[in-house]
Amino acid sequence: MIPSKFDYLAPTTLDEAVSALADAGEDAKVIAGGQSLMPVLRLRLNSPTALVDLGRVAELRGVREDGDSIVVGAMTTHHDVMTDSLVVAHAALLSDAEQTVADPQIRHRGTFGGSLAHADPAGDLGAVAVALDATMTVVGPNGKRDVAAEDFFTDIFSTALEPDEILVSVRIPKHTGWTAHYEKFHRVAQSWSIIAVAATLDVDDDGIIREAAIGLTNMRAVPMRARAVEEALVGQSAGVDVIGAAADHAADGTDPMSDPNADAEFRTHLAKVLTRRAVVTAAGV
Missing domain, CATH: 3.30.465.10 (Uridine Diphospho-n-acetylenolpyruvylglucosamine Reductase; domain 3)
Incomplete structure (x- = not known):
């Protein structure tokens, strides 16, 4: 399919872009790289009256x-x-x-x-x-x-x-000196995450976790922090057993969906497994 008809606007400054979007009305859309929006337009899942292209606004890069x-x-x-x-x-x-x-x-x-x-x-x-x-x-x-x-x-x-x-x-x-790992489960290369875990740690010279930040992908309608995992990690020695016990809390407070890729039960299981992997890798143990 091809997109429905729309006006195309290509401002060169942020002020121009803001004005163009305001003038175009509520049915206008902003396009950045277009890698997500263009397939949506081609399938006519969205039919904006105008596109405001930010590609020429140099001040938004870097x-x-x-x-x-x-x-x-x-x-x-x-x-x-x-x-x-x-x-x-x-x-x-x-x-x-x-x-x-x-x-x-x-x-x-x-x-x-x-x-x-x-x-x-x-x-x-x-x-x-x-x-x-x-x-x-x-x-x-x-x-x-x-x-x-x-x-x-x-x-x-x-x-x-x-x-x-x-x-x-x-x-x-700045999270300078923090170790990190993003662990992702997906069916084929380059596909969207079924579940993923973003883990970053501040570990002292004695191997004690001073701070931890754990983010979950696709365990709710919006990205979320795994607060229970973080709380279980902070102040503990970065060992496999400690991390495994903390990872058991990865699904606390989540609301995973069921779809053709995975049901909620499988996603809950994956969240715990991937959290353990992500934190173990970030901790280097």
Whole structure:
């Protein structure tokens, strides 16, 4: 199929983009890399009256350091996020997760912000943003506002973005020196996660876990923190038995769906198994 007819707008600055989106009305859509949106348009699952293309807005690309945080522009490609030295040094979990996103072609075209704004519960980066206590900066006609990652995702394919707002950047507190691993279960290469676990740890020289952040992909309608696992890990020695016992709490507070890929019971089992694997790998034990 081909998309229904729409107007195409290609602003070159953020101010122009905000104005274009506001003028286009509530039925307009923002397009970033297009790797998620274009299939939706081709199937006519969404028929916007206008597309506002952010591809020419250079100020929305790149990674920069800002005090005790790094700031990732929403239009930065997955590949550029994955390989950026600031991300590798201060948000290793994000770099690790980006390596699992789709395939090299999509990682070179798809964007960090576009993936987050798409809010697919099987998408890999939402759980990472939640685990890293990221803050989303959005801009609209009424100005700029910041939204915590845990408040940004509101339901399946739904976010706190208003129809006339644009996600412009993501602020991530530095997790310098933290170990990390993103463990993903999927049926075939490059496919969406059935379940995935984002784990990052701050372990001292004696092997004691000082802090832990665990994010779950596809265990609820929105990405979530595995708080019970984190609480069971903090203050403990990073050993296999301790991690295994903590991972048994991975499904606490979750609400996994049943679909043709997996039922809720299997997802619950996977959450525990993958959490153990992710934390063990991150801890290096």
